[in-house]
Amino acid sequence: MxxxxxxxxxxxxxxxxxxxxxxxxxxxxxxxxxxxxxxxxxxxxxxxxxxxxxxxxxxxxxxxxxxxxxxxxxxxxxxxxxxxxxxxxxxRVPGIDLGRAWMSMTPVEREHAIHQLAAALAAVHGTPIEGIPDDDFRPQPAFRPPHTLPLGPLLELIDEVIGPHDPAIVELATEFVTQRWSAFDDADRGLVHGDPHLENVLWDGQRVSALLDLEWSRPSWSHADLEILLAVADSPRLFAAADYDASIDPSTFTEMPRWLAAARPDWFAHPRIVERLEVLYLSRTLGCFEDDADAASFRWDHVAATLAGESFIQRPTWRSI
The missing domain is CATH 3.30.200.20 (Phosphorylase Kinase; domain 1)
Structure with missing residues (x-):
């Protein structure tokens, strides 16, 4: 806390x-x-x-x-x-943020926690979506969800974020997502959490006790939640609060994709999962641009890596599962 x-x-x-x-x-x-x-x-x-x-x-x-x-x-x-x-x-539910507890946990506890988190998210994904409205963030653009979808709003985001800087990159990014958009068929659609990083999960010392903050929950593709979890595994310090991010050892997260796949093999079964995750990662990266110059430069590096096929999504770390 x-x-x-x-x-x-x-x-x-x-x-x-x-x-x-x-x-x-x-x-x-x-x-x-x-x-x-x-x-x-x-x-x-x-x-x-x-x-x-x-x-x-x-x-x-x-x-x-x-x-x-x-x-x-x-x-x-x-x-x-x-x-x-x-x-x-x-x-109030007993526990502290799983991200904050992570470094004090044993590898076995971490594995159990990821399995329990996956089970909770699967329960969210299985919730009937009839009557649940999409999240229209446009009246409050400061509260843009982590992933801007479907294709139309995503193309608008590309123009909004990249357009003022480099029209050539707009063309590349537009081609990148439109070529992959057919991967987003009706499979794996349901209610998503929207932002399931480990600070939205409570750990009570023995088990995952709560899944928090559904403000960005909406009907979407379940891979939106998976992309965030894989991003946490790849760069956990980006998802940790400033008062403890330096204490995070990224090597303690390397098994997290394998644990997720063992818990929910269906999340990894779509034949075009890589293309989905590439688009989702680009969407979330563009939505994270900030006014701070250093942060913006950092995000530009992520955009360039994605368009060049060099983001963590394209690396073999989790694709060998």
């Missing part, structure tokens, strides 16, 4: 949400780092607050209501809004 500095506005929003939930507005809670929402941790409850447009947490709660118990999502106590902010209150 990583703490964050607080503003008076954050405290007011917390008190407003707690009071609306029928709780003591001064209930002791600790603000923890969270990308999209303000997240407060109490002894038995977790409060998430969205102040950037009402509706995203309510959508997540509707998805959660359809999940089987095997998906390991914590119990939702209530969700609500006051037209300015919305909140979700859930039961």
């Amino acid at each position: 990583s703490l964050t500095l607080l503003s008076a506005a954050e405290h007011v929003r917390r008190q407003t949400a707690l009071a609306a939930c029928g709780l003591d507005r001064d209930l002791p809670m600790t603000r923890i780092v969270s990308y999209a929402n303000e997240t407060w941790l109490g002894d038995t409850l977790v409060l998430r607050i969205n102040h950037r447009g009402v509706g995203r947490l309510a959508r997540e709660a509707r998805i959660v209501s359809a999940l089987p118990r095997e998906a390991l999502y914590p119990e939702v106590v209530t969700v609500g809004h006051d037209d300015e902010i919305e909140w979700m209150l859930v039961r």
Whole structure:
């Protein structure tokens, strides 16, 4: 768990949400780092607050209501809004982020954790998608999901991100994804988690106790979740918080693709899985561009490697499975 500095506005929003939930507005809670929402941790409850447009947490709660118990999502106590902010209150589940626990775990524990994570994700993927809307991020582009799909929005993203810098690369990237798009047939479609890196998974010391944060969950191809997990295995420090990323030993992740394949061989069975993963990796990389010049340069290297056939997707590390 990583703490964050607080503003008076954050405290007011917390008190407003707690009071609306029928709780003591001064209930002791600790603000923890969270990308999209303000997240407060109490002894038995977790409060998430969205102040950037009402509706995203309510959508997540509707998805959660359809999940089987095997998906390991914590119990939702209530969700609500006051037209300015919305909140979700859930039961706190014992455990710490799997990514944070990883270096203190034995290889056997890590393998078991990956198998349990795969089982929870398979339960998500098997959830009926009738009535579950796609995630339309366009009103709030700052909350673009990790993978921009299908083909039309992805081509728009290529123009948006690459176009101002190099029209020739736009042409290469457009050709790259359009040539591979026929790999995205109807196989392996279902409900995806959307962002299943290890900071969205809890480990209680013996087992995976929860799968968190379905804000980017939507009907899509299950390989979207697999691509992120393979990326974690390849570059785990990119998915770790700044307060502990330097302590991560990447060599402890080298077996993770094999563990995933043993747990869910069906995830690796599609005859054009490499082409799918290539497109998904490019999509996520383009969606990760930031204003920081160093980060942008780093992402450009990833785009160049993908288009040249030299990204981790094309390397034999996991393809020998």
